[in-house]
Amino acid sequence: MQKSLLNTKQKSLICSSLLLALFGCGGGSGNANNVPSNPTNPTIPSTNDPAPIAKVSSNNGFDFYGDAVGKVGQNIGLGIHHPSAAKLVDIKWTQTSGPDVDLIADHTNVIGFTPDLVGTYSFTVDARMCSSVQDNSCGSLSAANITINVDNQSSNASIRLDHTAVERGRVSFRVDPLNGKTIQSVDWEQAIGINNVQAIDIEEQENRLFFDAPVVTQDSILKFTATVTFSDNTSSTDDVYVGVRNTEIDDANGYFPRYSDNIVSENMFAYETNSPYAQAVERCVYTNQINRSCDFSELPLIGMQTMTPSIDDIMDRVLVSHAWMGERFRQYLTDSAVGPDMLNLLRGVTAIVISYEVRPSFYWAVTGAIYLDADNFWLTPLERDTLNEIPDYRSGFGSDLQFIMPWRYVKDNDYYPLGRYPVVERGSRNFADLEADISWLMYHELGHANDFFPPARWSSLSLNNSPLETINLPSITPDSDALASVYPLRSDEMHQLAQVNYGGDTATTGQKNTTADDVTDLFIPDLSTGFYNYYTTREDYATLFEKFMMKYRLDADSDIAIVSNNNNPDYNVTWGQRNRFNAPALQDRVLFTVNRVLPEIDAAAIQATLPAPQLMTAGNTWFENLTIGSAAKSAEQLQWTSAQMSAQMRQDVRIPTSHKDNDLLTNKK
Structure with missing residues (x-):
């Protein structure tokens, strides 16, 4: 049981010990910004002579x-x-x-x-x-x-x-x-x-x-x-x-309590109660008692059952903490432009878990399921009220570094999603912003799922094995291992800095002294689309796929920048680039992933139609660099207050994924 909600070092050690079975994404709109104007210091609520509940x-x-x-x-x-x-x-x-x-x-x-x-x-x-x-x-x-x-x-x-x-x-x-x-x-x-x-x-x-x-x-x-x-x-x-x-918790052998330091909600239920997989979904993927990986005969990958799943087939595998989450997920699959992609990509999972207290989102190869933070799905203020708001425990990682590397999606030279929804205003969110908020995360998580269990492998999987037994077979290796072998990232320094920024490692003196200019010299000649790619080969693989698909399906540009933390209140950019994933030097790496994760599309032909990368203007702020090229914004659109910039930057440097390996995986470290 954790002793402090903000004990980030303890959390980071746990995270480091789990770096293979769980692959998670932050996600969420991150706009819960109704706070006191002059907040008091954190205190313990009064317990002096407390009255009993009546x-x-x-x-x-x-x-x-x-x-x-x-x-x-x-x-x-x-x-x-x-x-x-x-x-x-x-x-x-x-x-x-x-x-x-x-x-x-x-x-x-x-x-x-x-x-x-x-x-x-x-x-x-x-x-x-x-x-x-x-x-x-x-x-x-x-x-x-x-x-x-x-x-x-x-x-x-x-x-x-x-x-x-x-x-x-x-x-x-x-x-x-x-x-x-x-x-x-x-x-x-x-x-x-x-x-x-x-x-x-x-x-x-x-x-x-x-x-x-x-x-x-x-x-x-x-x-x-x-x-x-x-x-x-x-x-x-x-x-x-x-x-x-009051519940049964298997601390000794339960996968969630023991391997992910997480006591999960007991208020979960299969969204489709009449699903032939309802009992298996409720038993096999998200409880405090799970101590074995269910065989594929009990809960197979969707792609082992059908290569052309319907929305109903997908919904038969959905586990939720609140009914509205299943309703929004069905709406997303039905109405989103990316719906057909998601039906294909979801073939690589056993189940979809959406819960009010999942944070960050993740994919777990041990169960074959994806776990989604419901903050990505709310449309009404009441739906939003049901969400747990405990901060992502990784939010303090990398605070000793002299630089940050913000990232975002942009459409029509503005943030994507565009909407801002302060909690205090209790506004409803439109579907377009829901679609923007969840799609990058879905592409990323399902990139992980189809890394471990790619389409080329489904027909050969044994129903008598579980996901855990399968991925521990010596003959089974994730495709991301091959990516790292054929098209490796080169900078050892960036790999080590990523362990500080995303894994919670303590920064060395040399890392603390690394400047934004130093990082620029390391990053530009390498083959990465962003800082997080350096954290693990799994994240590198999933991020390449995510960036490509977001531009192809939703015409969403991806931005990455290097910004100094030293005396830089306006967040002036040292170096930045839009759509780096389509740089000539990176195109082979991108094709390697897309061809394996989603073979239904002609990735090479699509790649030839996508725009070349564009450099940001060094010295301009991160926010001024929303506009790149000939497009122009009004003066009003470019006027960000200090408070607005700080709040948005917290969102833009959020950790996109959390990645935990554990001792359940014997040969995939």
């Missing part, structure tokens, strides 16, 4: 906790608990009266919703009680009812969002201002939870709260109260509830 109702042996009375426009939380059950399963909340509300997580112990109207709201909850953490100890369904009233008292703060986590799982809350208020500071207080349970190792970051759910021996519910002070010296309070699920 029941609001009981019915049919079940106890309810949460908001006894709700307010219009403020989030309401309700949780169900049974005092004699070790855990509850097969939970289903149903609204029976009152103005309609969206129960976006109606399968969990604790729900959150925001009423728009005054009224009386009633709900029925069905659940099965279990005498232990074992699912075979669970009885038949029972039902309980609860009613609450919502009045028209005003509130100026609302915490997003009451939900359920697994014990030792990651939890985040965010308090939002209402009615045009601006947050000055936030004070958090924790109540004593059911069975005297409390969270520890809690951190505040501005208007957000992060912690690991405590260990429990029975399902529990925790309560936190935020007291918010606004810039006009007024204040407001709100309560939030989190259910903590």
Whole structure:
């Protein structure tokens, strides 16, 4: 169990020990930028004489906790608990009266919703009680009812969002201002939870709260109260509830707890409940008990079953934490210009996992599945509210280096995706931005999948072997190994710097003294499309494929630059280039990957139609270099404030992928 959410060195050591089985991508829109104007220093929420959590109702042996009375426009939380059950399963909340509300997580112990109207709201909850953490100890369904009233008292703060986590799982809350208020500071207080349970190792970051759910021996519910002070010296309070699920965790042999230092959500379900693979998807790819790789006879690659999968075939392999995630994934496959590519590329996976707490996204060769951060899929503010906001643990890597290498996608000389969606504004996102946000990530992750299990290999795979057994065969090597042999990257210095920036290695004195000019001299003559290519051969391979496909299918240009960290507040570019992947010296490397990952397209003919690289203007800012060539922007478009530049640059230097090998792979280090 991690001792600190921001213990990046511990995380980096774990990451380094896992560098082959998991290949992950950051992704996500990264625009959750509603923060206090003058945030206080991080503090531990007050626990001085905390009050115990109080029941609001009981019915049919079940106890309810949460908001006894709700307010219009403020989030309401309700949780169900049974005092004699070790855990509850097969939970289903149903609204029976009152103005309609969206129960976006109606399968969990604790729900959150925001009423728009005054009224009386009633709900029925069905659940099965279990005498232990074992699912075979669970009885038949029972039902309980609860009613609450919502009045028209005003509130100026609302915490997003009451939900359920697994014990030792990651939890985040965010308090939002209402009615045009601006947050000055936030004070958090924790109540004593059911069975005297409390969270520890809690951190505040501005208007957000992060912690690991405590260990429990029975399902529990925790309560936190935020007291918010606004810039006009007024204040407001709100309560939030989190259910903590009692679960079986195999620390000794479980793949996720042991090899990826991750306790995963227990609120997962097959999106298509009638899928012939529903049980296998729920059992084989994302639990805290997985300690073996399921045979292909139980959960084959999609390409082992059909070379022309339909959207329905793909959706039969989708596992989600919330139903809306499956809906958005189907919409993406149906409506996106890249949909046909994705159907072909998804043949190389066993399953698609989309969850509120996956961060970063990744591909895992051990299960043959891809794992996607749901932050890439939201369209409505309520969908966004369900997402875990704990920062990517790698965000502090490379802070001792004197340079950064930002990257981005650009279309029509502007950011792609174009939209900006501050959380405080609670706006909906358009589909075009969803498509832009997820497509590069999908191309990248599926580049990994089709590296380990390329189309040329599917027909020869044995149903009696698992993905893990298959990739450990001496005769099986990822195609990225061949790329590194035939077209290697040359700079040892860049490889070592990448281990600092992406793997969390401690920088040497020489690396700390490496300047942007030094990096330019190393990078330009080499064959890489970006800094991350140097991290591993797997990332090099997937990134080459990603850049090519984004330009071909979506006409999205890819930018890379080298920028000094020293006294450079405007982020003036030392060197930069657009569409470097199509430089003559790199074209053979790109064809090597595309021909193997997606043989259905004529990569060479397409490559001949793609534009040549364009250099950025050295000395201009990273943002001024959005415009390259004859296109011109208005003065207004080129005016970035310091705050806007800093926020965007944090996004542009984000680590695109996380890459973890582990001891499960015997010959693929």
